[in-house]
Amino acid sequence: MKYRSKTARFVAAATTAVVAGTLVSCSSGSEPDGGEGIEGTTIRVTLANHVWTETLKDLIPEFEEETGAKVEISQLAEDQLSDQYNVKLNAGTDEIDVLMYRPLQENKLFASNGYLSDITEQVEGDTDWDWSDFQSGPASLTTYEEAVVGVPIITERTVLYYRKDLLEEAGLEVPTTLEELDAAAAAIHALHPEVAGYIGRTGKSAAVTQFSAFLFSSGGQWIDEDGKSAIDSEEARGAYQYYGDLISNHTDATINPEMSWPEAFAVFQQGQAAFIADADSLYKNMTDPSQSTVADQVGFAAFPEGEAGSKPYNVAAWALAINETSANQEAAWQFIKWATSKEITLEMSTLGVMGARTSVWDDADATAEYPAELVEAIKINGENGVGEDRPLVIQVAEAREIVGEPIVAAIAGGDVDAAVESANKAFDEFLLEDAE
Amino acid sequence: MTALRDPEVVGARERFSRWANRHRKWLFAGPSIIFTALLLAIPLGWTLFLSFTDAKRSVRRKFDFNGLDNYVEALTDTERFWPAVWRTFAFTGGALFFELILGMIIALLLWKPFRGQGVVRTIILLPLVATPVAVGMMWRLLFEPNIGFVNEMLSWVGIPPQPWLADPATSLATLTFVDIWQWTPMVALILLAGLTGLSDEPQEAAKVDGANGWQRFWYVTVPLMRPVIIAAVLLRGIDALKTFDILYATKGKGGGAFHDVETLNVYAYGLSFDYNEYGLASAVLILFFLLILGVIWVLQMQRKGKDS
Numbered sequence: 001m002k003y004r005s006k007t008a009r010f011v012a013a014a015t016t017a018v019v020a021g022t023l024v025s026c027s028s029g030s031e032p033d034g035g036e037g038i039e040g041t042t043i044r045v046t047l048a049n050h051v052w053t054e055t056l057k058d059l060i061p062e063f064e065e066e067t068g069a070k071v072e073i074s075q076l077a078e079d080q081l082s083d084q085y086n087v088k089l090n091a092g093t094d095e096i097d098v099l100m101y102r103p104l105q106e107n108k109l110f111a112s113n114g115y116l117s118d119i120t121e122q123v124e125g126d127t128d129w130d131w132s133d134f135q136s137g138p139a140s141l142t143t144y145e146e147a148v149v150g151v152p153i154i155t156e157r158t159v160l161y162y163r164k165d166l167l168e169e170a171g172l173e174v175p176t177t178l179e180e181l182d183a184a185a186a187a188i189h190a191l192h193p194e195v196a197g198y199i200g201r202t203g204k205s206a207a208v209t210q211f212s213a214f215l216f217s218s219g220g221q222w223i224d225e226d227g228k229s230a231i232d233s234e235e236a237r238g239a240y241q242y243y244g245d246l247i248s249n250h251t252d253a254t255i256n257p258e259m260s261w262p263e264a265f266a267v268f269q270q271g272q273a274a275f276i277a278d279a280d281s282l283y284k285n286m287t288d289p290s291q292s293t294v295a296d297q298v299g300f301a302a303f304p305e306g307e308a309g310s311k312p313y314n315v316a317a318w319a320l321a322i323n324e325t326s327a328n329q330e331a332a333w334q335f336i337k338w339a340t341s342k343e344i345t346l347e348m349s350t351l352g353v354m355g356a357r358t359s360v361w362d363d364a365d366a367t368a369e370y371p372a373e374l375v376e377a378i379k380i381n382g383e384n385g386v387g388e389d390r391p392l393v394i395q396v397a398e399a400r401e402i403v404g405e406p407i408v409a410a411i412a413g414g415d416v417d418a419a420v421e422s423a424n425k426a427f428d429e430f431l432l433e434d435a436e
Numbered sequence: 437m438t439a440l441r442d443p444e445v446v447g448a449r450e451r452f453s454r455w456a457n458r459h460r461k462w463l464f465a466g467p468s469i470i471f472t473a474l475l476l477a478i479p480l481g482w483t484l485f486l487s488f489t490d491a492k493r494s495v496r497r498k499f500d501f502n503g504l505d506n507y508v509e510a511l512t513d514t515e516r517f518w519p520a521v522w523r524t525f526a527f528t529g530g531a532l533f534f535e536l537i538l539g540m541i542i543a544l545l546l547w548k549p550f551r552g553q554g555v556v557r558t559i560i561l562l563p564l565v566a567t568p569v570a571v572g573m574m575w576r577l578l579f580e581p582n583i584g585f586v587n588e589m590l591s592w593v594g595i596p597p598q599p600w601l602a603d604p605a606t607s608l609a610t611l612t613f614v615d616i617w618q619w620t621p622m623v624a625l626i627l628l629a630g631l632t633g634l635s636d637e638p639q640e641a642a643k644v645d646g647a648n649g650w651q652r653f654w655y656v657t658v659p660l661m662r663p664v665i666i667a668a669v670l671l672r673g674i675d676a677l678k679t680f681d682i683l684y685a686t687k688g689k690g691g692g693a694f695h696d697v698e699t700l701n702v703y704a705y706g707l708s709f710d711y712n713e714y715g716l717a718s719a720v721l722i723l724f725f726l727l728i729l730g731v732i733w734v735l736q737m738q739r740k741g742k743d744s
Contacts, residue, residue: 092496109493256602395712397711398710
């Protein structure tokens with residue numbers, strides 16, 4: 001089509017300029033008026049690679065249609081996500097509106113640095129959305145100095161995964177105590193030398209979170225009431241020794257000292273291990289036949305009891321927060337409110353993502369697709385669960401390396417007492433510095 | 437148009453034109469020099485500034501100057517810093533030594549034309565074009581102690597499985613091997629370029645004088661190649677000193693559970709990204725930078741000394 005007259009060309013050019021100008025001003029992150037509408041706003045959301053993210057991505061067009069806002073997602077692996085926050089939030093970026101973060105690892109650090117917006121008023125002001133519906137353990141992890149700074153989206157507990165066929169063949173019951181677990185691992189390995197009785201995380205930092213269930217159940221803890229290191233107690237020493245022996249005593253394979261969950265799960269998925277205790281949120285990795293050669297033989301049980309009973313963790317693994325320097329505070333909150341609503345949480349639940357809302361766990365539909373044994377284990381673990389899995393300090397990464405040192409020594413068959421002594425001293429020094 | 441005829445304007449233009457002509461090399465290179473200087477100066481200046489502060493957790497928090505505290509802390513740290521320095525040099529030295537020898541052998545083999553030379557060159561260059569992170573992941577799988585292909589191959593000839601990357605005693609050597617595998621082609625390429633540029637006359641003269649193949653190589657080729665060898669050492673040496681990707685891709689944060697491949701680069705990365713100790717991390721990076729400058733200076737002196 002050609003414009004014939006000068007006037008027509010002028011009108012066309014002017015219209016284009018006005019439309020373009022309007023679009024530019026919309027997309028430049030102008031703040032909507034007091035939540036009246038977020039139409040035309042672009043919400044930049046940074047998410048981790050997780051089944052929650054994959055599920056949410058499919059639902060986002062609904063949100064965009066409802067609100068007229070546009071959601072731009074950048075998705076990264078856990079480590080890269082963490083590095084990205086370190087750089088961007090440190091530089092005071094306004095390029096991130098909503099961030100998915102790990103409350104256990106980063107809540108104190110980010111909140112004390114002023115990276116996260118205080119959303120107490122928003123969460124408490126909306127009765128339909130209902131903040132009181134969130135489980136107290138996970139919710140407490142997204143609070144800093146009495147201010148709510150995040151909304152938990154994914155919870156998890158340590159569950160014991162086991163091979164039904166191997167247990168049956170050995171004529172064993174599902175272990176309910178740590179002693180029975182050790183004996184069962186030994187018996188199965190004796191029957192099948194190519195199978196490890198137990199496999200678990202071995203990496204210094206990675207193992208800390210799963211080791212916590214052994215520590216708490218043995219009566220130990222990371223930090224005592226006075227804020228001092230508690231890892232040199234008799235109970236903690238026993239737990240370190242037990243965990244190291246459990247992994248190294250019942251296998252003929254060379255132990256890779258740097259395993260996190262993907263590596264440890266791979267061994268189990270290949271049919272080369274009888275037991276593993278790890279996060280229940282990862283259960284699909286075990287039951288999906290495309291990933292696991294033993295998918296139809298996987299059983300689930302509550303974490304076995306130690307001297308102090310069964311004390312796995314029950315925590316919020318991930319949460320959503322608003323970047324303090326984002327210019328789109330209202331739109332970011334609208335997005336979080338939608339993504340953590342009862343409806344979305346229920347939908348996520350039916351697809352295997354374990355949310356933090358109590359109401360959803362009470363809904364039979366939410367857990368209909370889960371293996372019944374797993375639901376049972378989750379309920380028991382949920383009741384017994386402790387609200388933390390690692391030392392809740394500011395510099396969590398450093399603390400994990402320190403308290404993880406005796407785990408590595410125990411697995412390698414080294415001097416656990418010496419490792420505990422030196423880690424305890426280092427942890428005490430660290431705690432003093434961290435509290436400054 | 438009248439302005440053009442104004443003799444004063446014409447004079448000024450001519451003067452500028454003459455001046456620009458005289459300084460044209462600076463005028464053309466100027467923008468890129470300024471750009472590069474800014475790109476280097478700003479981050480370096482910021483790092484230097486941070487290295488004298490107690491910045492931690494976030495640089496948006498309040499922090500104070502603490503003088504040389506970070507440098508003292510780094511230089512007196514025998515647990516992480518000095519072992520990292522040692523590993524940096526062990527890794528670089530080991531890699532360079534074998535890359536030079538193997539690179540020279542490959543370059544000599546490719547020197548004289550032969551059938552299928554193009555294909556051979558392409559195959560040799562393959563590791564060079566692979567992404568280091570992908571290379572790291574690949575070797576991590578190959579060296580996996582239980583299901584890795586390397587141990588599988590050893591088992592065919594009756595050798596028991598080796599821990600390779602898993603054992604702190606062998607992991608640095610294993611990663612040095614990976615570096616040699618990936619970067620020998622580059623050294624070979626540089627040396628080959630040097631060899632093809634050599635004139636035939638000294639070789640022929642040595643042949644007439646009765647020198648054998650080894651003597652011709654050692655007493656004629658190597659001295660003539662010295663500038664090229666030093667250039668290769670400089671390029672590859674600096675690159676090897678600051679290797680990060682394959683170490684991180686294979687052993688992860690902290691250079692493994694026992695910090696067994698933690699070089700200065702990996703250490704500084706851990707200090708800033710895991711521990712959020714920006715002051716100390718900056719001091720380590722400045723020390724690392726000085727170390728690299730020192731190495732370059734020594735090598736340059738070496739080259740100048742030989743040239744003169």
